[in-house]
Amino acid sequence: MNRIPLRVALVATFALLLSSCASLSPESRLRNGLVEAGLSPKMAGCMAKRMADRLSIGQLRELQSLASLRKSHKEKMSTSQLLHKVRALEDPEIFAVTSSAALKCAF
Numbered sequence: 001m002n003r004i005p006l007r008v009a010l011v012a013t014f015a016l017l018l019s020s021c022a023s024l025s026p027e028s029r030l031r032n033g034l035v036e037a038g039l040s041p042k043m044a045g046c047m048a049k050r051m052a053d054r055l056s057i058g059q060l061r062e063l064q065s066l067a068s069l070r071k072s073h074k075e076k077m078s079t080s081q082l083l084h085k086v087r088a089l090e091d092p093e094i095f096a097v098t099s100s101a102a103l104k105c106a107f
Contacts, residue, residue: 027052037066038077046105054097062089
């Protein structure tokens with residue numbers, strides 16, 4: 001029986017993990033980013049569903065920067081805190097889409 005060297009197996013596993021990350025939809029990435037930013041999974045999922053189709057890829061990338069803001073905090077981020085940080089991005093369309101999604105998902 002042939003055994004695959006450990007190094008080859010590790011490289012293949014790493015490549016599979018990278019390819020699975022690359023195949024995430026913009027909605028999935030946005031949802032994950034909102035959760036990383038500190039929103040509850042339920043709120044993040046609802047908002048991502050409403051936001052993903054209304055924002056450009058460039059705008060979604062701008063929102064990715066917000067995920068790193070929570071890494072220094074242990075507590076959840078409130079929706080109002082998120083909106084405050086989104087407004088700081090100085091893109092009125094991102095703010096309008098995000099605040100609309102937050103409002104609709106809050107009820």
